[in-house]
Amino acid sequence: MNKRLSTYLDLLRISAASVVLLDHYGRHQFNGELFWRMQALGHYAVVIFFVLSGFVIAYTAEQKEHSLEDFVISRLARLYSVVIPAVLLSFCVDRIGMLRDVSAYDPTDETNPLLRMAAALSFLSQSWFADIRIFSDRSYWSLPYEFWYYAMFAGAFYCRGKIRLLWVAISAAIAGPKILLYLPLWVGGVLAYKSLPRLRIGRIAATLIFFATIVGLGVIALHGVASGQGESIPGLPPEFSALDYAFGALAAVNLISASRLMVPVERGARWIKAAAGFTFSVYLYHLPLLFVIGAYIPTSLFGPLRGFLILGLTVLCIVLLGTVTEKQKHWLKLAMIHALRTIKSMQAARVGEARAVKH
Numbered sequence: 287m288n289k290r291l292s293t294y295l296d297l298l299r300i301s302a303a304s305v306v307l308l309d310h311y312g313r314h315q316f317n318g319e320l321f322w323r324m325q326a327l328g329h330y331a332v333v334i335f336f337v338l339s340g341f342v343i344a345y346t347a348e349q350k351e352h353s354l355e356d357f358v359i360s361r362l363a364r365l366y367s368v369v370i371p372a373v374l375l376s377f378c379v380d381r382i383g384m385l386r387d388v389s390a391y392d393p394t395d396e397t398n399p400l401l402r403m404a405a406a407l408s409f410l411s412q413s414w415f416a417d418i419r420i421f422s423d424r425s426y427w428s429l430p431y432e433f434w435y436y437a438m439f440a441g442a443f444y445c446r447g448k449i450r451l452l453w454v455a456i457s458a459a460i461a462g463p464k465i466l467l468y469l470p471l472w473v474g475g476v477l478a479y480k481s482l483p484r485l486r487i488g489r490i491a492a493t494l495i496f497f498a499t500i501v502g503l504g505v506i507a508l509h510g511v512a513s514g515q516g517e518s519i520p521g522l523p524p525e526f527s528a529l530d531y532a533f534g535a536l537a538a539v540n541l542i543s544a545s546r547l548m549v550p551v552e553r554g555a556r557w558i559k560a561a562a563g564f565t566f567s568v569y570l571y572h573l574p575l576l577f578v579i580g581a582y583i584p585t586s587l588f589g590p591l592r593g594f595l596i597l598g599l600t601v602l603c604i605v606l607l608g609t610v611t612e613k614q615k616h617w618l619k620l621a622m623i624h625a626l627r628t629i630k631s632m633q634a635a636r637v638g639e640a641r642a643v644k645h
Contacts, residue, residue: 293558297562299565301331303331303564307568307600308328309328309329311597326511327510340472341475341476343436343476347443348479354444354445358440362622365429368566368611369570373403373423376421377399377403377421379574383422383578391577395421401418410460413430415520425570431465432472434460468530478542482545487546492543493547500540506533564612567612571604576597576600579603
């Protein structure tokens, strides 16, 4: 993957996470009427995340993680480095926020904390018809989707024969139909990456396709803004619409075309990459922080001023937390590798002992 395309992917990641933040900020009581037009865009940002995820995972598996063991350790380390802090943060700050303003929270999201934590850490909170919210962190819903897409991809990419079929079937069976509804979006990202070596698109054609897909994505997004917040139907992904597939297909084609043209982002590559490193933190930490900060900033303040204070403090907290938690994936990965090696050495020792006894 060339540097220009990598920078473009980073720009899409942090932009999508920021749109989700502003979407939720515009929906709730702390925004002071700011960014209310962003309300319908967060959903489409998540669709882009799914397509991007498939694209990047396909690249990573092909170019970097050459074994199933490497893939599993890397994915788990990446996920848990932000999932564990996000779950603990949500639980703790919700309790702090409710001490000040319990009416700001949905009480049905705060019951049975141990069950909610277990569902989050096992990525089962969205399987089949479950919809277990992780306290006020409603953005968490897409993480179980990602996890089970990783699981199905691992079986399909690294395994062979009956084991491949069994692995994918079991993963799909645990995930359930709701998660599988968005699998085509994720697979679209995989196919977009896989198509890169086979497609021969000229620079002019790529440029035309690139801007045509931007227009198409904009039209669908504007339609979402005009029609307002979509309705969430039980048993379906949040705000699910058949237009999501069209939006996802356009996003996949956009990635393909972006690989063939001179996207002018290289000058800011360093800053874009640094910002993209906070993508998971922005996505998972913003809602609990918005709620708790909003609970403690007086409502008597001038609306827009209060809104800017809440947003600014939230972003500051995300940066401070993300600076710490985003680095933990490396430690987690090393710890998992060490644990796996220890288990293998213990198994080898037992096998050796068993053979010695036989002889």
